[in-house]
Amino acid sequence: MSTVTKRLVGAAASVFLVCGIAACTGGATVEGDPTTGNPSAGLHTARLSVANGAEAGKAAGRSLRVPTGWRAEVWADAPGARMAAWLPDGSMLLTTGDRGTLLRLEPRADGRAPAVEELATGLDDPQGIAVTEQDGATVVVLGEGPRIDTWHYRDGRLSDRSVLVDDLPTGGHGGKFVAVHDGLVAYDIGSASNSDGSDRRDHPDRAVIRQVRLDGSDDTLLATGVRNGEGLGYAPDGTLFAAVNQADNQPYPFRDDTGQYGKRVQSYVDEHPNDQVTRITRGTELGWPFCQPDSRGKPDLLDLGYVDDPTNNPDGTALDCSTVSRTMVGLPAHSAPIGFVFTHGSALPAAFDEGALITTHGSWNREPPRPPSVSYSAWDADARTLGQPRTIVEGFQDADGSRWGRSVDAVPGPDGSLYVTDDTAGLVYRLTPPA
Template sequence: MSILFTHIQPRQWLGRIVSAPLVSLLALLTTVMHFEVISTPALAIPAAASVETKLKVPNTMSYSPFNISRYLKVPPNFSISVYTRIPQARFMAVAPNGNLLVSQPSMGKVLIVRSNGSKDPIISNFVTGLHNPQDIVFHTINNTTYIYISESNQINRFIYKSGDITAQNRQVVVAGLLDSSTPELKGAYGHELKNIALDTNHKLYVSIASTCNACLADTVSNPRRGAIYQYNADGSNQRLFAQGLRNAEGLAFIPGTNELWVAVNNRDNIVYPFKDATNNYGKVIPSYVDNHPPEEFTRVRDGGNYGWPFCNPNPDTSNGPNYMPFDRDYQFNADGHVNCNAMDKIIKGIQAHSAPLGLTFLQNTNFPSLYSNGVVVGLHGSWNRQQKTGYKVAYFPWDRMKNLPGNQIDLVSGWVIAATQEIWGRPVDMVVDQQGNLLISDDYSGTIYKLSYTPPR
């Protein structure tokens, strides 16, 4: 709440204040001053995606799936276009000079994309020969800017100078991370790609996801999997930071804070855990699997445990997807030997099987101000739900007073056609460029989209 003081005439009332009795001072002020109280909402709710908009595609990029007209739903006053085509485009980062870096895990490369005026962007190799590169983070320490790039088996950093178009001065800061090449795993690692984040104290956080859908082996491995580890920025002093997070793909700090939030892919094919009149106890029931357990969007604290694989968040209560209680997992905790009440509750649930990947806070960016107090999550889309879900960019307005996300709305949707269930795109990650456009990667069609805002006249 803010208070504006108007209609103040200092020379008329200053002397009166000095000579007035103290008890009459407040009355005097309220007489000579007009108070205008303006309420500033802590949570502004912008418009959701509601306008079906034809995707703008340059002629040079109009090959499949853009060989026919495609449409996406966006909020009013937005447009969306194809910025460039990059096969298997995954995670992105905007360099300080505005260049775009894009990872291609399946091709072992990180590309650099440079704007070229009205022509197609210029794309070239920034670094090649990597082992499943995934996440990219710029971070400055003592006036030296680094680019951190995760591989499935290690974390690298490169010294960056403005204008670099190839990677320079590589250092391996964390070596020997487990992936499918690790002999003991015999090629079986379901979620081997690594995501990373760095805080303002120059601590590095690495998500070491589960090898499996749900299993006990990951909870007793060394290092523990389904977990997040913390290191110094140079890779020293590894320690377990949090656990019980099956596959935390999105890792991000609220801008200006050291508060870590994650987006988590939760488990599939969950067994019905209730002894009730349905007689479904211990069975895999598709209608139950469709909506359980929710994907997770939550704050992560030092020492936290978020339940997987012993405890599953339950959205079927009066709180809905907020601070959900846990149910015991039938396969691994039917007897309750793990206390689910001791687990850290998930702050926000997302529709089960949406497959959240990228997580980007919009504060301190040039994204339109109505939306910039919020966060976007790329929902890659389901593979095992009876009716497909996800295939969109979700937006959560941010409540500044509570420091919590509000209710999910769609920012961009339509990569799955509801009537036919045809999939033509799967969003992964989002970044805001220097002009305030939201760039969205899509590893299915091999595309970077540009979501742009035009203020109403």
């Protein structure tokens, strides 16, 4: 496969490489259209089977809704499963967040769950992860809370650890997520607060996306006003994209005849502001916390502008929202996108092999809760843009709003299946298209 990118966050005071291996117990087109109110048409309910040796836990007896004809399986149990990336030897790297470990999952035949190895321990909240090749060596890039690390990988082992960037701010949205392309590592530094206007003034390195070379040189600021840009990925044209978690519980920003300006209105909060997927170039400004994405008159949620935030920018003097970089693709409010992967060059069926997978964690404050899901957004090579996302995996949330699982990341596998991580159930699912 071509360079595989994924993400990981953490900050390690001490890291120990562990040598032992422990064994642990052509496709359907999706026809969904968000503008019709049925963004998950073309899906069917698939009861989860369980790979031999895996423990289904909270997923026991459960089902997922996946593209028609696809099968769904609990492939591996891995408590805290967060971000995933594939290695050239066909094994998967998996981060575990506050559990502090980096796992390697080695696929096995005959319906068995993969062998699971702790490849590194003692990490500080590992989140974003990526794999690339440099000078004939396989390089693993890891985002820890206060730093971005690299290792060389060979024969199932990590070596030659190097710190690219250190002493990064933590707390708040402190997880570091990464993407790699052409010797460059993009990484995010989330905001310390939900929507405090002083955050950018007090912490100039918060709410940004930066870029550094694989040798640790040329650490450069790319984008500002990015509240929590966890999803990072490079498009087929080589440009960087980010999936951004926007603010919660925002005041009503429109000076209309409703008399609601500046107030917290639950019906507005439930649907605004939209989360974002957009291109990131040097000098990009996404407006947080002075400008809210404005989806009025935009039922497709594409090409969104902004409106002044009533608390932080009521008179427009803190930031001229007309100058803020427009949002290419809006997502339903409080979707909480984390995983973001372009599928170009993957082994997925043709219906999904030229676009981006957007994995959302679901809301915490919406009424009712926004459910976790995986969506697919097709890439327009001529316009160099992404289109409206359509749901391709759902079912983690019951009708009453309770959840048995929460999707975090979705990555195409070398076998043509889609692998989805779940940090609530502590599982990795394998979703397989028809032969």
